[in-house]
Every structure is written in C-alpha cells, then in structure tokens.
Amino acid sequence: MDNKVLIVDGHLDLSMNAMEWNRDLRWPVNDIRLSERGMTDKPDRGKGTVSFPSMQSGNVFLCMATQIARSVRPGSTIPGWNSPEQAWSHTQGQLAWYREMEECRELIQIRNVSQLEKHIHQWQSPTGRLPVGYILSLEGADSIVSIKHLEAAYNYGLRAIGLSHYGPGIYAGGTDSEEGLNARGKDLLKEIGNLKIILDASHLNDVSFREVMDHYDGPVWASHNNCRKFVPHNRQFTDEQIRELIGRDAVIGVALDAWMLVPEWRGGISTPENRGVSLKQVIQNIGHICQLAGDSLHAGIGSDLDGAFGREQSPVEIDTIADLQKIPPLLSDIGFSDTEIINIMSGNWIRFLKKNLGNN
Numbered sequence: 001m002d003n004k005v006l007i008v009d010g011h012l013d014l015s016m017n018a019m020e021w022n023r024d025l026r027w028p029v030n031d032i033r034l035s036e037r038g039m040t041d042k043p044d045r046g047k048g049t050v051s052f053p054s055m056q057s058g059n060v061f062l063c064m065a066t067q068i069a070r071s072v073r074p075g076s077t078i079p080g081w082n083s084p085e086q087a088w089s090h091t092q093g094q095l096a097w098y099r100e101m102e103e104c105r106e107l108i109q110i111r112n113v114s115q116l117e118k119h120i121h122q123w124q125s126p127t128g129r130l131p132v133g134y135i136l137s138l139e140g141a142d143s144i145v146s147i148k149h150l151e152a153a154y155n156y157g158l159r160a161i162g163l164s165h166y167g168p169g170i171y172a173g174g175t176d177s178e179e180g181l182n183a184r185g186k187d188l189l190k191e192i193g194n195l196k197i198i199l200d201a202s203h204l205n206d207v208s209f210r211e212v213m214d215h216y217d218g219p220v221w222a223s224h225n226n227c228r229k230f231v232p233h234n235r236q237f238t239d240e241q242i243r244e245l246i247g248r249d250a251v252i253g254v255a256l257d258a259w260m261l262v263p264e265w266r267g268g269i270s271t272p273e274n275r276g277v278s279l280k281q282v283i284q285n286i287g288h289i290c291q292l293a294g295d296s297l298h299a300g301i302g303s304d305l306d307g308a309f310g311r312e313q314s315p316v317e318i319d320t321i322a323d324l325q326k327i328p329p330l331l332s333d334i335g336f337s338d339t340e341i342i343n344i345m346s347g348n349w350i351r352f353l354k355k356n357l358g359n360n
C-alpha cells in the first residue's frame, strides 16, 4: 500500500485535553509542546501527541471523541468530582468546546448514517481541507445524573457510552474495582437500549462485564481495549471476553498506552525505550483479536493517544498521531492483505457504525 490509508480512531479524549490540559488542538503538536515547557502539573506535559494538524496529516478522518468526568464517593483515592451534577456540568463545558471546534471547521459531528456516508465520500476525494469527523462518546456514565440527562445527551448527539471508568462508579464497577452492575445501572442500560446508543464495554471489570452482557442485547463495542493474554490486568480482556464480544459483532479498538502493551509497566520508572514498547505489541494485539475471530473484521484502532499520557508512555515509533500510518506496513509485513488492513484501520468501525448509528 503506497498511499496513506484513511484511519478511524475509536478513542480520543480531545475535549479533556482542551479543557483540562489547556491545549489548543488547532496548534501543531510541537507548538503545544513548546507552550508546556517547564510545566510539571501532569506527567505528559510537553509530550502530547495529538492535535488537529497531526490528525489531518495522518489521515485520521474520523474518531470517537469523548466527554469524560468521573464522580467519586467521599474518601475516594481516585480523583473525581464530588457529585454527578458537577460531573455533568463539566461534560457540558466539554460539549461547548466541541461546538466551538465545529464553528471553526476543525471538527464535524457525525450523528447518523447519512452524515457518515457523506463524510466518507468527501474524504475519499477531498477538495481542500476537510474537518475531522467525530462521534460523540461518553467515557464512564457517572456524569449522567438521571435518565432525563441521558435523553438530553442523545439529543445533542451522544452516540456511544461506557458505564464506568476507573473505580466503583455510579452505575457499574470499573477498572480495578470489585463491584458489579447495580440496579440504577440496569435501568440506565435499558434506556441506552431504547435510545439505541452504542454501549462501550471498555473499563468494565470482570463482574460488571458479565452482568452487562447478561442484561443488554444492543450494539456493543470496546473503543480502547487490549488483550489480557499479553498484559495480565483486569483492564484488558480475557480471550473468553473477546470471543463473547466477537460473537456480538463488536469491534475492539487496540490502545497505544504503554502500560496496556507490556506487563508490569511502572509509572515514572518504565520508559518505552527501556521496556521495548513499540508498534510490535500493537500488531500483536490486533493479530490476537483476528486469530480469535478467525477473520479481520473485529479489530480496530482505539489509540487513546493523549488519554492522560504522551510520548513518555507511547510506542517508540509514535511522535504524533500521524504515525498511526506506520501500522499498515507492519500488518502487511506479517501477511495481512490490503483488504484486511483497510478493515482494521477504518473499515470495521465504519461497518459497525453503518449498521448501528441509525438515522436520527
């Protein structure tokens, strides 16, 4: 494959970077890095990898872009807002940022199949610079104060939702917690099904995963999730969980966060160089999902680049998100056909969206 392929990224926390990291994503990545020189408030300062110019040059023409705001119980060791109402308000600020980026034609929101088809068509033969498309997604449902709030979110274009993030969560236990799906979570799932919002299985712990699968029969994907076969931690899926998702025609986006690529990553000590974190492990995860599926129809990319980490916790080949273009030749090297590569880089997400996005 000679030309840059079109890429869909299943998971980017764009508004979190803009609103919490104070990054103007219209700037080139290098300018954002320069502006953060000397800052120490976050570990990835000066090391970000994502902005609109780099998405444009990497042909990342569509992404699932999140709103994200956790709410925590008193005494929680995990940071978060002290009430769902605060979390909701925070997500509304994030929404306002997405709207501003639409105003300046950096982004265009994709809510339904006809908008999706038009967007794909335009990017296949672009005449000038086009906005990047985004499917609005919510990472963890803590900010959904009530069913009424979920309906409001659907009306402003929310099309995918995960029930939990890190910790116990309001509706279902997330990564590193023990709790399952509670009664409120079951009610919320029912409404998610009624509204036909795509359920994101990422960040469900094992108990929640089981209970959510038993209580929900609508469309499900995993926007950013790797394989436990390579990194034994509850954030990653077991082969059995991956098989179950495949059985439901899910797409699983492989994430580029180093701790999810090599075992026993130690924050602040491990580096991509000293742990040998490279796109090789990304390819390994893609290959494993394809092997479990017996085809190339269920693996995708859900990079999570700039999901609170930068170059210090990314594969060594990644300087910016544009380097996702280094994945297709690596897939080709191990025998994936051009058709299979296109499935993985964009086709699977697109097929899923055409089937499940609806017409509203």
Ligand SMILES: [Zn+2]
Pocket: 139, 203, 224, 304, 307
């Ligand atoms: Zn995440």
